[in-house]
Amino acid sequence: MLRFDAATRRFGELTALDGCTFTAEPGRITGFLGPNGAGKTTAMRAVFGLVSLDSGEVTWNGSPITGGQRARFGYMPEERGLYPRMRIREQLVYLGRLCGRARTDLIARTDHWLERLGLLDRADDRVDMLSHGNQQRVQLIAALVNEPELLVLDEPFAGLDPLAMIAMGELLVELAATGVTVLFSSHQLDLVEDLCQDVVIINRGSVVLAGQLDALRSATPERVLEIAFRGVPPDWSRLGPVTMRESPGRVRLELRSEEDLNRAIVFASAETELLSLSYAPPSLGDLFSRVVVS
Amino acid sequence: MSELSATWLVALREMRERSRTRAFQLGVGVMLLVVVAMIAVPGLLDGQDEARRVGVTGSTPSPLAGILAAQGDAAGVPVVVREFPTTASGEEALRGEDLDVLLVDGRRLEWRGNPDEELQAAVAAAVQIVAIQERAAAAGLDPETVRELLGPVPVENVRIGVVAGRSVDDEVAALVMSTILMMTIFIYGSLVLTGVAEEKSSRVIEVLLARVPVRSLLVGKVLGIGLLGFAQLLVTALAALATSLAVDSLELPSVSGGVLVWVVVWFVLGYALYAMVYGAFGSLASRSEDAQSIAGPVGYVLIAAFWASFLAISGNPDGVWSQVLSFFPATAPMTMPSRLALGAATSWESLLAACLTLAALAALVAAAGRVYGNAVLHLGATLGLREAWKGPRHGG
Numbered sequence: 001m002l003r004f005d006a007a008t009r010r011f012g013e014l015t016a017l018d019g020c021t022f023t024a025e026p027g028r029i030t031g032f033l034g035p036n037g038a039g040k041t042t043a044m045r046a047v048f049g050l051v052s053l054d055s056g057e058v059t060w061n062g063s064p065i066t067g068g069q070r071a072r073f074g075y076m077p078e079e080r081g082l083y084p085r086m087r088i089r090e091q092l093v094y095l096g097r098l099c100g101r102a103r104t105d106l107i108a109r110t111d112h113w114l115e116r117l118g119l120l121d122r123a124d125d126r127v128d129m130l131s132h133g134n135q136q137r138v139q140l141i142a143a144l145v146n147e148p149e150l151l152v153l154d155e156p157f158a159g160l161d162p163l164a165m166i167a168m169g170e171l172l173v174e175l176a177a178t179g180v181t182v183l184f185s186s187h188q189l190d191l192v193e194d195l196c197q198d199v200v201i202i203n204r205g206s207v208v209l210a211g212q213l214d215a216l217r218s219a220t221p222e223r224v225l226e227i228a229f230r231g232v233p234p235d236w237s238r239l240g241p242v243t244m245r246e247s248p249g250r251v252r253l254e255l256r257s258e259e260d261l262n263r264a265i266v267f268a269s270a271e272t273e274l275l276s277l278s279y280a281p282p283s284l285g286d287l288f289s290r291v292v293v294s
Numbered sequence: 295m296s297e298l299s300a301t302w303l304v305a306l307r308e309m310r311e312r313s314r315t316r317a318f319q320l321g322v323g324v325m326l327l328v329v330v331a332m333i334a335v336p337g338l339l340d341g342q343d344e345a346r347r348v349g350v351t352g353s354t355p356s357p358l359a360g361i362l363a364a365q366g367d368a369a370g371v372p373v374v375v376r377e378f379p380t381t382a383s384g385e386e387a388l389r390g391e392d393l394d395v396l397l398v399d400g401r402r403l404e405w406r407g408n409p410d411e412e413l414q415a416a417v418a419a420a421v422q423i424v425a426i427q428e429r430a431a432a433a434g435l436d437p438e439t440v441r442e443l444l445g446p447v448p449v450e451n452v453r454i455g456v457v458a459g460r461s462v463d464d465e466v467a468a469l470v471m472s473t474i475l476m477m478t479i480f481i482y483g484s485l486v487l488t489g490v491a492e493e494k495s496s497r498v499i500e501v502l503l504a505r506v507p508v509r510s511l512l513v514g515k516v517l518g519i520g521l522l523g524f525a526q527l528l529v530t531a532l533a534a535l536a537t538s539l540a541v542d543s544l545e546l547p548s549v550s551g552g553v554l555v556w557v558v559v560w561f562v563l564g565y566a567l568y569a570m571v572y573g574a575f576g577s578l579a580s581r582s583e584d585a586q587s588i589a590g591p592v593g594y595v596l597i598a599a600f601w602a603s604f605l606a607i608s609g610n611p612d613g614v615w616s617q618v619l620s621f622f623p624a625t626a627p628m629t630m631p632s633r634l635a636l637g638a639a640t641s642w643e644s645l646l647a648a649c650l651t652l653a654a655l656a657a658l659v660a661a662a663g664r665v666y667g668n669a670v671l672h673l674g675a676t677l678g679l680r681e682a683w684k685g686p687r688h689g690g
Contacts, residue, residue: 048504050671067507075504081497086311097303098505142501 001025002150002181006056009042016042018205024183029176031192032185034202035292040185041078044154048075071099074148078155080139084128088138091127092145099146106145113141133164151175153184157191169195193284201291208291217281225253225261226278227268234271239264300506304514309522322526326533333537346371346413349387351378352399362420371412468632471557475628476600479565482523483572486516490576491585499670508667516569556644557631563651564627568596574662577669578682603629611638621647623654
């Protein structure tokens with residue numbers, strides 16, 4: 001289990017981490033969210049000792065993280081980077097050896113991952129001969145080649161095409177199923193909603209919301225009613241003071257009680273020709289904008 | 295994984311990857327070619343040791359050939375004598391470059407171009423001796439006694455060095471050694487510089503630092519590139535030695551084995567010292583193209599150190615300046631080997647200076663490591679040295 005305990009780090013005037021506390025559990029995928037500059041990258045760097053903390057600590061299974069433990073972690077930094085002129089297999093084996101793994105094991109594992117990601121025939125090419133997307137794949141293998149117990153990925157989905165995103169998501173689910181602790185940051189909330197069991201949202205260096213995604217969603221009193229209709233949009237404000245968002249042929253209403261729900265449905269069916277209705281707890285995006293804005 | 299084995303892994307990668315680049319292979323090839331050519335070409339062009347060919351024709355006294363050979367040997371100008379039946383046939387051989395000079399009737403020397411003074415002196419002396427022998431015989435003197443009286447006396451040429459008791463060869467050796475040292479530090483220090491800057495600009499540095507400590511990365515890089523440089527130097531030196539033995543053109547300076555061992559020690563210390571500084575400067579650059587200009591001051595210091603040591607040594611290798619420079623860490627690697635080669639410093643002085651330099655190196659590893667660790671993850675504008683020392687001001 002990865003635990004941040006009141007982790008604090010200042011850079012001059014700026015407080016990048018401010019008493020940041022949360023955990024990431026083994027066998028689960030934790031989404032790490034926050035607006036730009038919230039301190040996500042600083043927190044992830046702190047796991048690898050790339051940033052030292054002014055106070056607080058980061059622990060793995062209850063004890064402060066040592067170099068030996070880091071050899072069993074995988075990391076994909078936000079700023080992707082590999083030796084551009086080094087051959088792919090050789091580079092991956094080298095990065096694995098820096099984690100203290102044996103060469104022969106590493107060759108086998110590297111080839112396994114290269115094959116899995118469709119790059120085995122490029123194993124002896126230089127990294128800079130690959131397309132951007134394929135370089136991303138190699139970067140991911142670099143984080144996996146030492147069979148990590150903890151995988152920390154900073155914006156792993158940034159710059160991927162939709163198919164690659166799906167493949168990456170499947171891979172993370174698969175790894176978590178084998179007991180790996182997965183922590184990744186992202187701005188794609190729908191993706192996080194699909195993949196993650198747990199979320200941590202930070203803002204200005206502090207955690208503003210953390211926990212199991214389902215529990216967080218259902219714990220809020222609000223429910224969201226989405227209505228699709230045909231015809232002229234009515235004046236929804238006649239429903240009373242509800243938060244809403246309108247788009248052509250659609251409206252999204254945040255309701256607080258079942259009374260509100262019934263009133264809204266009666267109003268909608270009277271004023272429009274209904275096409276579809278959905279009634280659910282708020283999405284991750286709703287939760288996010290609520291805690292980050294306020 | 296210990297810090298030491300991580301360092302070694304980093305060093306191994308440097309050696310493997312760099313020795314594969316075309317630039318490196320080309321550099322080694324060109325250096326080998328230049329050194330071999332510098333030694334071989336003068337050896338092949340140099341006619342000094344080749345026998346001079348003297349033709350004789352017309353009325354020439356019979357003992358001349360023998361006396362000419364003896365005179366030539368004494369003057370260090372070996373001579374081969376050929377007889378020609380006519381002046382015309384001798385001149386034809388001269389024009390055809392089969393002869394260096396033609397002696398006609400024992401009185402006239404014919405040349406293709408300007409007279410070769412050494413050869414002229416030898417032939418003239420032989421002609422004089424033959425004439426004196428003939429006159430002595432005519433005067434009734436015993437020919438044997440005359441020959442003994444007129445036997446050639448070898449005269450040696452010696453160039454004296456600047457320092458009493460040391461030869462010019464030693465001085466040349468000292469200068470060549472410190473020049474090679476300076477060049478090697480410069481070339482391989484620059485490789486460390488660009489290597490660090492490339493790791494930063496390609497961002498691979500963050501992947502690496504998540505796995506190994508800053509010190510392993512920096513020291514490993516310096517070590518790997520240094521070993522490669524040392525191997526190149528060794529290969530070049532062996533090629534130079536083999537070439538000079540093959541063409542027999544150069545007298546190897548009389549540098550003793552003990553001095554050579556010290557030269558190697560100082561090569562290692564000097565390179566390590568400057569390479570650390572280059573590594574720290576490389577981490578400041580935001581793009582690898584900027585690295586050279588940022589590290590400019592390091593190059594100036596290196597060249598200044600070289601000239602200071604050269605001037606001090608050629609002034610007086612035992613003087614105060616030479617002594618000071620041979621103990622100061624930044625100049626010691628270029629000064630101490632020269633003083634050793636010139637016999638101006640003892641081994642224990644060298645040992646003391648080496649300890650001082652090692653202490654400086656240890657401090658530098660810590661300081662360079664700090665700058666490197668702070669600067670290498672800093673993206674954006676190029677950092678100043680002071681900023682990098684103080685630590686990062688921005689997070690991610």
